Amino acid sequence: DIVLTQSPATLSLSPGERATLSCRASQSITTFLAWYQQKPGQAPRLLIYDASKRATGIPARFSGSGSGTDFTLTISNLEPEDFAVYYCQQRTNWAEAFGQGTKVGIK
Amino acid sequence: EVQLLESGGGLEQPGGSLRLSCAASGFVFSNFAMNWVRQAPGKGLEWVSGIGDSGRNTYYADPVKGRFTISRDNSRNTLFLQMNSLRAEDTAVYYCAKDLSDWRPQYFDLWGQGALVTVSS
Numbered sequence: 001d002i003v004l005t006q007s008p009a010t011l012s013l014s015p016g017e018r019a020t021l022s023c024r025a026s027q028s029i030t031t032f033l034a035w036y037q038q039k040p041g042q043a044p045r046l047l048i049y050d051a052s053k054r055a056t057g058i059p060a061r062f063s064g065s066g067s068g069t070d071f072t073l074t075i076s077n078l079e080p081e082d083f084a085v086y087y088c089q090q091r092t093n094w095a096e097a098f099g100q101g102t103k104v105g106i107k
Numbered sequence: 108e109v110q111l112l113e114s115g116g117g118l119e120q121p122g123g124s125l126r127l128s129c130a131a132s133g134f135v136f137s138n139f140a141m142n143w144v145r146q147a148p149g150k151g152l153e154w155v156s157g158i159g160d161s162g163r164n165t166y167y168a169d170p171v172k173g174r175f176t177i178s179r180d181n182s183r184n185t186l187f188l189q190m191n192s193l194r195a196e197d198t199a200v201y202y203c204a205k206d207l208s209d210w211r212p213q214y215f216d217l218w219g220q221g222a223l224v225t226v227s228s
Contacts, residue, residue, distance in 0.1 A: 034214045034215075036152070036215075038152075043202055043218035043219065043220060043221060044144075044152065044202075044215070044218055045218070046214060046215060046216045049207065049213075049214040049216075050214075055216055056216070087151065087152055089152075089154075089214070089215075091212065091213045091214060094154055094157075094166065094168060094212065095168070095169060097152075097153075097154040098151055098152040098153065098154065099151075100151050101151050101152075
């Protein structure tokens with residue numbers, strides 16, 4: 001089974017700063033990785049798929065990179081609405097599709 | 108409006124059954140795979156099951172295999188999840204999620220608001 005490990009668990013930043021979130025796969029998943037944002041009491045929202053493709057309507061400040069086992073979600077110039085939990089998800093093996101999440105909180 | 112609307116959640120005893128429904132609107136339902144994803148209280152996301160556009164291909168996570176059945180009615184733009192032999196660990200918010208793909212689970216680009224399922228005696 002493929003396991004996704006996200007780091008850090010929590011990130012404390014101020015609006016306007018850059019956020020860098022990591023997702024590491026236990027084995028290669030080429031570029032078959034997505035990122036989701038979830039705010040309290042809301043459903044998740046797809047941000048990035050295939051490691052670097054922005055989903056429809058997602059602002060350009062969200063970008064994804066990586067391949068193989070190491071992936072990064074970067075949020076440049078954090079807006080107040082970006083403080084949320086972020087999950088990565090792989091589509092290669094469905095035993096554990098999602099990472100455990102990274103919470104981006106306000107400093 | 109493009110949306111997914113779940114219904115059918117509630118409180119059920121261990122060993123009981125529940126059937127979730129998800130009504131889709133605003134897109135061509137029969138062109139896309141669909142999924143159920145759950146989230147236990149205070150926990151992360153867990154993919155539960157997926158179904159291809161025609162309904163012929165179904166996929167399940169190991170914890171629910173043999174107990175849950177996913178199905179769809181393309182004439183009614185509705186997705187279902189029949190949950191039998193419920194356990195306490197099935198307690199979660201269940202999200203219906205549209206896939207970017209047509210034939211198998213890949214990525215989820217539209218989500219419903221969620222239906223709470225509580226399994227407790």
